Amino acid sequence: MRYRTRVTAPAAALIGSAAVLAGAPTAHATPTTRTTGTSAARTSGTPGPETLGDPVFPALGNDGYRVAAYHLDFAYDPATRTVDATATLRIRTTRALSRLSLDALGLDVRAVRVGGREATYEQVDEKLRVTPARTLPAKCPVTVRVTYTADPRRDLPHTGWVDTPDGFAVCCQPNSAHTVFPCNDHPSDKADFSFRLTVPDGLRGVATGLLVRAESLEGGRTAYTYRSREPMATELVQITVGDYVVKDRQGPHGLPLRDVVPTARAEALEPALALTPRLVEWVEARLGAYPFETYGLLPCNSDAPDAFDFTGLETQTLTLYKPNYLLQEEKKIGSHMMHELVHSYFGNSVSPATWADLWLNEGHADFYGLLYRYERGWPDSLGMTTMEARMKDTYARGDQWRRDWGPVAAPNAVNLFEPQRYLGGVLVLYALRNLVGEDAFSALERAFLARYRNRSASTADYIAVASEVSGQDVSGFLRDWLYGTKTPRMPGHPDWTVTPVNPSLVAPHSRRGGHYHDNSATL
Structure with missing residues (x-):
């Protein structure tokens, strides 16, 4: 529902292929604690407050740090339908921290490292509490790396995963990004993002932003790397894997438009996809130049009633839709397509x-x-x-x-x-x-x-x-x-x-x- 453009420093150093997939356990209902590394005296610093003070969702976020960048490395295994993942966060502390927390739910965490050192962690309710080997000073830049496994089909109180017959997509609004990756899950803490998606040949991995490269790997796999040129709220992330074709076209002023479409339905969906250039022209005349590096639609490969209970969602640079909705005539879908495009300005470029x-x-x-x-x-x-x-x-x-x-x-x-x-x-x-x-x-x-x-x-x-x-x-x-x-x-x-x-x-x-x-x- 939005698009913008800004060139920033790389979101994070790209990391290597994910580890071997592990089976997903049941979600943590009680605290699970794992202690690694060395213990150290912590004579200063306090735990970061486990809230950002949101009046609607007060449990979201941690006020002890801000995130500069996320790098998400996902490897999808169609045999187990699970994702083996590493989330690397570059953060900056707002105060001296003896402990910090990330929002996380339904993720099977296997290891946490802070500043390259193994850290103690526990999962309590929807928080991943991390105790570094040493207290982190105030205003300290540091890297936090979490290795975990996720199952898009897991039954959770709420979820950002959309399970599809050939993979998955994500729809995290408002408070479910942390079921997909550990994060400071609040729109006030926008950050740069990069993604590396490893999938078996025959499937395509796509994420928010522009494609940086595609690497052919051993074992019949391909790794797709994407980077967003604009900062993004966690709720706006899009990551999808499936049997897709990527259709490119040009928008006003040379704006790259890319649609990610189920291969079997690409021809049927073309009339709706072809509307986008005119929609962009109309909104630019009223709100100014489109604010991102690309825009397009993702009619993900599922029309199941319980896949997601809305028609469209403004994930940044790539609006998520149910395919059947876009098969209707223009007067039935045009105003809603404009609604989602306007979110590129109000909601994505300027977040709440x-x-x-x-x-x-x-x-x-x-x-x-x-x-x-x-x-x-x-x-x-x-x-x-x-x-x-x-x-x-x-x-x-x-x-x-x-x-x-x-x-x-x-x-x-x-x-x-x-x-x-x-x-x-x-x-x-x-x-x-x-x-x-x-x-x-x-x-x-x-x-x-x-x-x-x-x-x-x-x-x-x-x-x-x-x-x-x-x-x-x-x-x-x-x-x-x-x-x-x-x-x-x-x-x-x-x-x-x-x-x-x-x-x-x-x-x-x-x-x-x-x-x-x-x-x-x-x-």
């Missing part, structure tokens, strides 16, 4: 500072997706053909949605992906545009994207940019719209009314508590 800021991603993606639809006269899911009609309908539901799902910018883990973050966010943007005018709105949107490119930004950051660029203090106006328990008056439409709340009515929830728009209820 916390998960409470999700409306910045989804509200903007729906806003531009609906504009694209209505410009073409395509009826939406309610049969409406104008933004004004849709916003009047949404406005009438405002108080009921605030009662059922909370204010737009105040979600919790249960209602995070309900319509309030999507159409509720669109309504806020529509109100802001009505207040400041279309030219000022366009200017503040571009200014926000430019200021926070390759970074994370909060709702407060957006409010500040909106006030600065529009030339008027809109902080109170936006706070009322984003955090109020009652729907404010709509600028330019004093006749619009809100339907009174029905205490006995509970609005229907999205199918997964996630990606409401992907269930065709919004666009």
Whole structure:
């Protein structure tokens, strides 16, 4: 759902082939501790706080360090359907650490090294606690390497794996990247990424970013190395293995477009894939140059209802889709394809500072997706053909949605992906545009994207940019719209009314508590 471009230093030193695959045990339900290396006196330093303070997912992350880069080395064995992996993290401590933790769930960890030395580790709940041989000083750059085995089919409370008949893909949003690789699993800690994917001949390994090289190995295997030129949040990583063909085409200004398509369905999917260049042209005219090095679609090789319970997901530079969805005519899929592309700007290039800021991603993606639809006269899911009609309908539901799902910018883990973050966010943007005018709105949107490119930004950051660029203090106006328990008056439409709340009515929830728009209820 997004794309951007920046050249950075290599994400991490590439490491060698993964070790021999090991059988995957059951997930750790109780602490498992392994002690290696030498013990050393630790007279200074404390364990890093096992949180980054997210209001929606407070258990995510560790505040004792930040990650500069990840290198993920995966070897897929189709006989066992498992992945033998090594994750190498380059981190920088924020304080003296006697212990640090990585988010990790369902990974069979075999060894951990910190700064080249074997380390003690234990897996407790969704944390991999690592005690280095020596205390790490504050502001210290160090490498952490974790060797493990993962099974994409493992039954977990939540998972980022998509199991397919010929391999796997990943969909980690919002809090499941750490079921795929150990990480500081929060969008505020963006990092560089590189990948090495070893697969048997006949399968293709693809990841976020651009292909660096493909190496033929002994035993009928090929190793594909990819590197992302832009920093990325953990939730946006894409890694896939399957019987794919990679289709290249050119987008505006020479932008490389690449689609990763099941070989058997490549011809049938071509009409949908061919829409991308025009979509990029449209969004660039409104939000500026596409921000990444490439863009494309990954209709992964599974239409199983339980493979993943949404239609599309904006994994960086390579949007994940169910193939059957893309077999529909353009007016059925065009606005959703725009929604996912807009995420290249809002959500990927500029990531949310916390998960409470999700409306910045989804509200903007729906806003531009609906504009694209209505410009073409395509009826939406309610049969409406104008933004004004849709916003009047949404406005009438405002108080009921605030009662059922909370204010737009105040979600919790249960209602995070309900319509309030999507159409509720669109309504806020529509109100802001009505207040400041279309030219000022366009200017503040571009200014926000430019200021926070390759970074994370909060709702407060957006409010500040909106006030600065529009030339008027809109902080109170936006706070009322984003955090109020009652729907404010709509600028330019004093006749619009809100339907009174029905205490006995509970609005229907999205199918997964996630990606409401992907269930065709919004666009």
